[in-house]
Amino acid sequence: MAQRTKFDVDPVERAPLPGTAHPLEVSEQTEAALKLWVVLSRAQAAVSAHASADVARHGLTLTEFAILEALYHRGAMLLGEVQRRILVSSGGITFLVDRLVAKGLVERQACPSDRRARYAALTPDGVGLLRRIFPEHAAMLERALGALEPHEQVEAAALLKRLGHAAAAMDTQHAHFSNA
Amino acid sequence: MAQRTKFDVDPVERAPLPGTAHPLEVSEQTEAALKLWVVLSRAQAAVSAHASADVARHGLTLTEFAILEALYHRGAMLLGEVQRRILVSSGGITFLVDRLVAKGLVERQACPSDRRARYAALTPDGVGLLRRIFPEHAAMLERALGALEPHEQVEAAALLKRLGHAAAAMDTQHAHFSNA
DNA sequence: TCACTCTACCTTAGTACTGAGACACACATC
DNA sequence: GATGTGTGTCTCAGTACTAAGGTAGAGTGA
Numbered sequence: 001m002a003q004r005t006k007f008d009v010d011p012v013e014r015a016p017l018p019g020t021a022h023p024l025e026v027s028e029q030t031e032a033a034l035k036l037w038v039v040l041s042r043a044q045a046a047v048s049a050h051a052s053a054d055v056a057r058h059g060l061t062l063t064e065f066a067i068l069e070a071l072y073h074r075g076a077m078l079l080g081e082v083q084r085r086i087l088v089s090s091g092g093i094t095f096l097v098d099r100l101v102a103k104g105l106v107e108r109q110a111c112p113s114d115r116r117a118r119y120a121a122l123t124p125d126g127v128g129l130l131r132r133i134f135p136e137h138a139a140m141l142e143r144a145l146g147a148l149e150p151h152e153q154v155e156a157a158a159l160l161k162r163l164g165h166a167a168a169a170m171d172t173q174h175a176h177f178s179n180a
Numbered sequence: 181m182a183q184r185t186k187f188d189v190d191p192v193e194r195a196p197l198p199g200t201a202h203p204l205e206v207s208e209q210t211e212a213a214l215k216l217w218v219v220l221s222r223a224q225a226a227v228s229a230h231a232s233a234d235v236a237r238h239g240l241t242l243t244e245f246a247i248l249e250a251l252y253h254r255g256a257m258l259l260g261e262v263q264r265r266i267l268v269s270s271g272g273i274t275f276l277v278d279r280l281v282a283k284g285l286v287e288r289q290a291c292p293s294d295r296r297a298r299y300a301a302l303t304p305d306g307v308g309l310l311r312r313i314f315p316e317h318a319a320m321l322e323r324a325l326g327a328l329e330p331h332e333q334v335e336a337a338a339l340l341k342r343l344g345h346a347a348a349a350m351d352t353q354h355a356h357f358s359n360a
Numbered sequence: 361t362c363a364c365t366c367t368a369c370c371t372t373a374g375t376a377c378t379g380a381g382a383c384a385c386a387c388a389t390c
Numbered sequence: 391g392a393t394g395t396g397t398g399t400c401t402c403a404g405t406a407c408t409a410a411g412g413t414a415g416a417g418t419g420a
Contacts, residue, residue: 021255022307026318032333033322037227039337043344044224045267047217050347061406075201080368087225089408094370096407116368116415127202138206142213147346148339153212156339157219159332164223166327167230241376260398269378274400276377296385296398367416375408386397 040160050144054137058129063088064100065137068122072130076109076121105129220340230324234317238309243268244280245317248302252310256289256301285309 026034048062055065066086071077077085083093097120100106105126111117122130145153206214228242235245246266251257257265263273277300280286285306291297302310325333 022252022311024253029330030318030322032330032337033325034318036325036328036333036337036340037231037321039340039344040220040224040227042267043340043347044220046344046347047220050350051217063406072202073204078368083369087222090369091371091409092407098370099406111368114368114416116413118369131202138210138214141217142210144347144350145213145216145343147342148216150209150212152339153216156336156343157212157216159328159336159339160216160219160223162327163325163336164219164226167223167226167324170230170324243376258398263398270399271379271401272377278400279376291398294386294398296383298399362420363418364420365416365418367414369412369414371412372410373408374410376406378403378405380401380403382399382401384397384399386395388393388395390391390393 047141047144050140051137054140055133058133059103063092063096067096067100067120068105068126068130069134071106071120071122072127072134076119078111078117079120080117082120100126227321227324230320231317234320235313238313239283243272243276247276247280247300248285248306248310249314251286251300251302252307252314256299258291258297259300260297262300280306 024031051065052062055062060068063086067082070082070085079093079097080090082097083090086093088096097106097108100120101108105123106120107123109119109121111119148156204211231245232242235242240248243266247262250262250265259273259277260270262277263270266273268276277286277288280300281288285303286300287303289299289301291299328336
């Protein structure tokens, strides 16, 4: 890609500083991994841009929407559960729930068996909003991912699931283990 | 997944607020798309965490590293070219290049044919740093993506490439077109 | 019951950006 | 040359978080 879409008026005139280009010489295996990492990031970013723009129409960020969706489909959850589910920091979940409370979509509820803990639960307004926007959000995602046939989506999901689980399970530091 | 890994001491006692759970009823096609979106995001986040931690050892963010890598492999580029390649805002590229200049890894160079434009180019220090850290970064990615066999990586990359291109080409607004 | 440790949440300061707009210059047309 | 439009970069305010640390309560064992 990027076959000189622009700036090709005259390669000689427009690229006077070729100086410090360095060749990429790696094994085929490494090359495959690097390429997968690039396309994985780009695909995620491209879909994310659509999803983000969609929920922004209702004044929500993608992370806020993820919280609402989790609470909608699973019912009230402890803040810590939500945090682990949507992968934000502990400070982040406090901040995000505060914002959703301020918008009237979520409320905190005491946990009777643990006075440290709080549930996050949708308010009636929150339920109403999600009931309204979830279907169109799902439809939008279906369009954004529509370049792949359903069976290809299943196939890609299976590969990515294995990939994600293995990467998440790996020690973040050096992770030199390669136990199959 | 998430089959009550925690908080299952006593489901009755620990989950006293099942109240507002709503069933997810969508077509199989929609379900496939939703699931793909979730695993795509999670896989990207998991790998990103590793990549990010790796470059952080050298005081770099992933975005900064992406710029250095692009300049290393392709040579000096106009700021706008770099911006489109690594997908940041126009303000972002100015900010990021400023930071890399402050670190002594990159320098701006005038463009002789367009006085508005600037090249970003690696300094000798920048070249040296990248020559040193790129191989281990690539090896780390190879490990992080190692759950997939090379041929599976190629397969996944092909699917994600189609997915990403189609999603990126789609109009961000409503995009009701479905022209094959 | 005392001490210790662990967990759940919150607070605060900081970071890595984005978005909107401004400015200078390039280019095309008159 | 004058004028309008598009492009490349920068500025600045704002946003969506993260990281580190703090407090309160829960759980465990002497």
